Amino acid sequence: MEDENAQKVQKPFKICNNSREIRKGIVACSLEDLTSKVRDKLDLVSDNNFTVVLEADGTEIDDEEYFATLDPNTSLMVLTSNQKWSPPYPSCKLTKDNKDQVDDARGDELAGLVGRLKTNICHLSLLGGPELELLSDMDPESLADLTYPDKIFLDQLKEASGRFLCEKRQAQDALDLLRLYQEKEAAEEKAN
Structure with missing residues (x-):
């Protein structure tokens, strides 16, 4: 097998x-060679199942024929x-003052914020008022069409951020009171 792999072209x-x-960077001549090196490079245990996909669009690489069509330096996940x-x-930009930003910047911020929350929804509870307001004011229809096909997630995120924003405002009102x-x-004590 090694002689056969040696004759194949190594691609990065x-x-x-x-x-x-x-x-990480890997040089491999076959899908089998790639999966073996992925396991080593990412310290995956031998019984851990994993899938290799194109980073750009998530296409699964599951056979040697498709692997052979990949260009050198293809990014894989x-x-x-x-x-x-x-x-x-896009990176999530949490800023203190969103009022001075133009709509495009707010759209980029919203897309980044939604992306981060889709990866880990627990971060929703850590957001401040401006970010929660941005999420609760979003239009799930337009964002679903442009960026995220999961409209149900966007609707639920909008509703949850609205609740968190309301609770934060109530807590702030209680503290002010x-x-x-x-x-x-x-x-009164000083007056007496």
Whole structure:
């Protein structure tokens, strides 16, 4: 088998994990060679099943014939167990003042924010008022058409961000009321 692989053309590939945080380079001459090297480079245990897909669109690479058609330096993604391919998202820009930004910048920020939340929805609870407001004001119809085909997720994200925003505002109102009460109490004690 090694003699056969030696005769095949070695091609370089770029591989990454599902989150695109780990990126490595691999040279392989066959799909079998690629999967073996992926397992080593990404420290995958031998019983761990994984799938190799095109990073650009998630097309699964599952046979030697398709592998042979890949160009050198093709970017590949490794998906383990129940991971799914997702498109690359623009970086999430969390800013304190969104009022001065133009609509295009807000659209990019919204797309990045939705992308990050789709990857890990737990981050929703960590967002501040401006980001929650941006999400609760979004139009799921237009975003679903342009970026994310999952309209149900977008509807649920809009509704959840609206609830979080309402709860944050209620908590802030309660804190403001408590502060006013304490100031009044302090003023009364000072007067006596």
